[in-house]
Amino acid sequence: MSTFLDNKFVFAGKKTLEYYKGLLIRADKGLHRDIANVIQSLCPPGSRILDMGAGQGALSLRLSELGYKVKAIDSNLEDFKTSGTDFEYELIDFDEPGALEAFVKKNESAFDAVLGIEVIEHLENPWSYVRSLASLAKPGGLVIVSTPHTASWLTRIYYLLTGTFFGFQKHNLSYGHINPIAPFELALIMERSGLININVRAAGTLPPLYADSLRHLALSIVGLCFRPFQQGLLDGYCVIAVGEKKF
Secondary structure, eight states: OOOOTTOOOOBTTBOOOOEETTEEOOSOTTHHHHHHHHHHHHSOTTOEEEEESOTTSHHHHHHHHTTOEEEEEESOGGGOOOOOSSEEEEEOOTTOHHHHHHHHHHTTTOEEEEEEESOGGGOSOHHHHHHHHHHHEEEEEEEEEEEEOTTSHHHHHHHHHHSSOTTOSHHHHTTTOOOOOOHHHHHHHHHHTTEEEEEEEEESOOOSSOOSSHHHHHHHHHHHHHGGGOOSSOOOSEEEEEEEEOO
């Protein structure tokens, strides 16, 4: 359920996809690395972590190798390719209320950290999703959510000139980008879900020239010209929001 499988990174004329030990990382370049760094800075090895939206299992495998006890969840069992025995896998449809509610009830307050990495922009009800993540975290545990950065310097100019968010154009809808979430909105959702000490930061790589067509390349160049005059959280193709569950 993670994203960006078909994205094209244009930097010095190269298109790249990122893998971790042969497993496709369905996320922006560098995002899994940034997520792992956040977890290592906040959670000791041995912590129990839930990866809600594991894709082929690249992030789950990375965290397992760092010494964490990982449970991986996704809606496509056939897509999960890692054969590691150090973590579990469970099939669940995030858009099916009954299935998600049953999983939450069974695993309430069971995890030291709950991850929703590049999932929320695919879902019909992001508020319900974050509340579910919060329910799954232990008191004092963490909820970590990432999503495409809808307020980056590139997205701002792209929206100004096209009326759509970068990453949420028509061709992105075909693989599930249906819900652009602004950084302030993500923080608000987490706060209203009972989380505290919320921090939103930029993550992933947003190259100076990022496009899948000459039109997008031109927009990138225009955006760079206006970047010095913009304020707020500007860099990164994604944002990571970290919140703590109250005791």
